[in-house]
Amino acid sequence: MNQQPNVAGNTPAKPFLSLTRINKHYRGAREPVHAAKDVSFELERGQTASLVGASGCGKSTVLKMIAGLLRPSSGEIHLDGRRLTGPDKGVGIMFQQPTLLPWRTVTDNVLLPIEIRQGKAAAKLAAERAKSLIHMAGLTGFEEALPGELSGGMAQRAAVCRMLVNEPDLLLLDEPFGALDEFTREQMNVEFQRICSARKATAIVVTHSIQEAVFLSDVVFVMSPRPGRISKRIDIDLPRPRTPDMVTSSAFNEYVREIHHCLFVRNSEANHG
Amino acid sequence: MAETSVIPSSEQAGMLIEEDDAHRSFVERTPQWVLVLAFGVILVTFWQAAVDLSGVSPLVLPGPYEVLQDLIFTVTNLFSGGYVLDATIVTVVEVIFGFSLACVIGLTLGAIIGATEIGRKAIMPYVVAVNTMPKVAFAPLFVAWFGFGVESKIMMAAFISFFPVTINTAAGLGATSGDLLMLFRSLEAKRWQTLLKLQLPFALPYIFAGLKLAAVWSVIGVVVGEYMGGGEGIGELVRIAASQLRVGRVFAQILLLSMIGLSLFSLVSLVEAYFTKWKQRDNH
């Protein structure tokens, strides 16, 4: 939104998020693990991207680097014109587990980011916002419930509310709905898409489900392992909003087949090499 | 997946509750207090039988009846303000101060070890090393350092019982799941926020387990101190009664000591229940 003309080398059409030749080496048990190799991509504001790839190919590593939870060994990450070097207020992350604090009510869990960043008083003032988020997530009546009293899907929805309460511009989700059953998962995907478009939020979703990746995304990045790099970028040109019955359309399944093919070919290559 | 894994467990629980009475064994059908009482009666019977059949002098091993008489005497003396009351007050004061000191030292040291790198690396090895020593053996030293008054008993109690608090506090603070720590890091939480809002609540069950151990051990520390350094507490009464071979009296006084430990233990449990209310709501 607010352009900063004094930043050197900026063109007006600067992407909202950009990763430039990101590398990550872990100190392994015997030798260093090259978990991410020359990962570069760009996203426009409001786009949703998916990261798919075999287990251990470095998806979580990339996501954690964007979230500022891991430092890249080399390379730069820019968000909205500024360089990211650590956790950022404009970035919200959600993990595979709901990670709710079991002694806090749903409302207090949702308000946690505000309480931590701005203090208890600010969290009190934001109670209304938390309430409307909880309502939107279909958790009305559970404001004062403890996480132990929620089902897995409800807990995950509460975690979505918590991620959104600070109104971050960039949402990072690491297999957010992986532990949910198919039915709940589909509902969450529809809901998540609605939230993103309503807030013009940019999102990166790590997922094991190719269907989910196609359903949610404007662009899917296929990652190949050892060293983890982006082997293919596939733009998903399906109309929005996406609806559950689209999943059976031929265009949708063409994308699924293409991504499946990328993953499969990469696998057989690895087996031969 | 998550849904299906949650539902069967609650169904199983329901099935257990509704299970037919006829299919439950005698032990399952009988209330626990009846079982406890019945077993107690068996024990006392064996005790009486052992005394009767072995022919050991009642001076060495009194029967249940003699002990009951000594117990009645001790309790009567206690509640009529006799010397037992005086001794009890002294011991209780020593236990409370010793336990409190152990809490302060244990929580502080445990927090340093659990929350700081230097504490974990530099201090923890010493705590572990000292913990492996037979701490009771230090009792004569404590008498030499702190004299024959209440101070040496308080110090002995604190010395013996601050270890479980320290170690449990440190372990508890380190037990927070990596995902939650990551969440707090992504929110740019300050060190103290992570400690107070995340690690401490998580550590509470550990800490209270340590405090309960300390409650019992502080009584042990006080008694050892009293055996070594005399004074005016119950330990001294026990020592005198034993030297006069009044074994029943000794039993009664030991029972009194265990009541002190039990009271402190229950108090800690009450405080724990207050601080972990969410858990009871969670498990219902």
Ligand SMILES: Nc1ncnc2c1ncn2[C@@H]1O[C@H](COP(=O)(O)OP(=O)(O)OP(=O)(O)O)[C@@H](O)[C@H]1O
């Ligand atoms: N903390 C770490 N220390 C050392 N190696 C690590 C660490 N974390 C991850 N790795 C390695 O880096 C590689 C990528 O891990 P990462 O967690 O990013 O994979 P992933 O794509 O998210 O896998 P999954 O789909 O199973 O979650 C793996 O080979 C893993 O062994």
Ligand SMILES: [Mg+2]
């Ligand atoms: Mg992962």
